[in-house]
Amino acid sequence: MSKRRGNRRRMIATLAELFDHVAPDEIDEVREELRALGVDPSAAARRLEQVALRSIRERILREHSNAARAPIHRRTAVDFTDKLN
Amino acid sequence: MDVVEELLRVDWGDTGMKLAAYAAFRSRNLYWRTGSDVALAKGLMPEDIAAQAIVSVIGGERKWEPERGPLLPFLKRVVDSLLNHLALSADNGRIVRLAQDDRSLYGAERIAFQEGGEGSWQRCPADFDAADLSESKYDADERIDRLAEATRGTPELAEVLNAILEFNEARPRLIALRIGKPVNHVNNCLKRLRRLALKISADVEGLAVSRGAIHP
Numbered sequence: 001m002s003k004r005r006g007n008r009r010r011m012i013a014t015l016a017e018l019f020d021h022v023a024p025d026e027i028d029e030v031r032e033e034l035r036a037l038g039v040d041p042s043a044a045a046r047r048l049e050q051v052a053l054r055s056i057r058e059r060i061l062r063e064h065s066n067a068a069r070a071p072i073h074r075r076t077a078v079d080f081t082d083k084l085n
Numbered sequence: 086m087d088v089v090e091e092l093l094r095v096d097w098g099d100t101g102m103k104l105a106a107y108a109a110f111r112s113r114n115l116y117w118r119t120g121s122d123v124a125l126a127k128g129l130m131p132e133d134i135a136a137q138a139i140v141s142v143i144g145g146e147r148k149w150e151p152e153r154g155p156l157l158p159f160l161k162r163v164v165d166s167l168l169n170h171l172a173l174s175a176d177n178g179r180i181v182r183l184a185q186d187d188r189s190l191y192g193a194e195r196i197a198f199q200e201g202g203e204g205s206w207q208r209c210p211a212d213f214d215a216a217d218l219s220e221s222k223y224d225a226d227e228r229i230d231r232l233a234e235a236t237r238g239t240p241e242l243a244e245v246l247n248a249i250l251e252f253n254e255a256r257p258r259l260i261a262l263r264i265g266k267p268v269n270h271v272n273n274c275l276k277r278l279r280r281l282a283l284k285i286s287a288d289v290e291g292l293a294v295s296r297g298a299i300h301p
Contacts (some may be wrong), residue, residue, distance in 0.1 A: 008226050010253055015229075017255040019279045022272055023110045023161075027099065029276065030106040036283070037109050037123055037131065041102055044132050048101025051136045055143035056092050063089065 091151045092143055100157060104135040108164045115172040125168075126177035134171070138163040231285050232278070242281070245274040 024033045031041040108131035109122065117125050124130060138160050141147045149159045171177065233250070236242040248254065248263045257275065261268045 007253075008229060011229060011250050014249055014253050014255045015278075015282070018249065018257065018275050019282070020114060021257065022275045022279060024106050024276070025103065027102070030103050032280075033106040033109055034102065039105070039109075039123075039130075039132060041106075044105045044135075045098040045102040047132070048105060048136055048139060049097040052092075052095070052097035052101060052139050052143060055140050056089065059092075059143055059145065060089060 088149065088151060091156070095156060097139075100160070101135060101139065103157060104138060104160050104164060105132045107161050108132070108134040108138075108168065111165060111168055115168060116177075117172070118176075118178045126171050126174055129171065134164055134167050137167055228282070228285060232282055235281050235285060236278070239277075241270070242274050242278055245271055246278060 024030050034041040034044055112125055112131050112134070113122055115125075119125065122131075125134070138147075142149050142156075142160055142163060147159075147163050149156060229250075233243075233246060236246050244264055244266075245260060248260050252260075252263055254260050254263065257271045258268050261271045264271075
């Protein structure tokens with residue numbers, strides 16, 4: 001009995017390890033995973049998209065500002081200010 | 086190509102959603118003092134962890150180099166790192182043995198599938214005593230039986246589960262060899278088995294309806 005139980009414990013560990021390798025990656029699975037948590041997938045997508053775009057805007061402004069402050073011979077040709085709109 | 090240009094090409098809606106789901110998936114493998122998979126520690130949710138990862142990568146705090154690989158896997162590694170730090174944070178308390186009275190939706194799954202001493206859950210090895218036949222281990226036994234029972238009507242799932250149980254094999258590639266099927270088939274079956282295990286846990290806890298049932 002204890003041997004069987006010991007084997008079962010190993011099986012449980014094996015299942016946990018296998019499940020750990022199958023993260024949801026297709027969009028339907030992703031939506032299902034979020035819904036299971038009580039999260040609206042579309043709302044999450046909108047929120048995270050806004051977070052990302054705001055961060056990109058901040059990065060562009062920062063890089064632009066750094067480029068403007070750099071000595072002329074070290075300035076990069078990058079200008080993304082047109083992307084801000 | 087410049088990193089900013091690459092970042093501007095990304096579909097952030099899709100990427101964000103995938104990352105939030107990944108954070109939710111990974112957070113289930115960690116202990117949270119809250120006993121919840123939604124509220125982790127410091128009042129953060131999996132979606133917030135995804136947002137933190139996005140901000141730190143776009144901001145350059147975590148440097149992504151496009152020539153070294155695609156963005157999403159990199160973001161996922163950042164999520165792993167953030168979740169590990171959060172789990173080990175003072176706010177989450179020390180990592181302790183999984184609570185046996187855990188009544189969260191996936192608490193039962195954690196107990197059933199992560200209590201083995203040889204598994205990925207090895208943060209506190211001293212807590213896993215092979216001689217300790219606590220009630221949760223009997224529960225775990227029962228959960229494996231329930232999973233086996235639930236796969237009876239689905240031969241492809243039963244085949245994969247039997248191969249796992251019979252050979253105690255934790256590599257999908259080798260399971261595929263054992264049953265003579267492609268690795269993709271095994272991985273798909275594993276995803277369905279996982280959802281089935283979640284559903285069984287949810288049914289046991291009687292919380293499936295309120296939190297959204299998961300179907301195989």
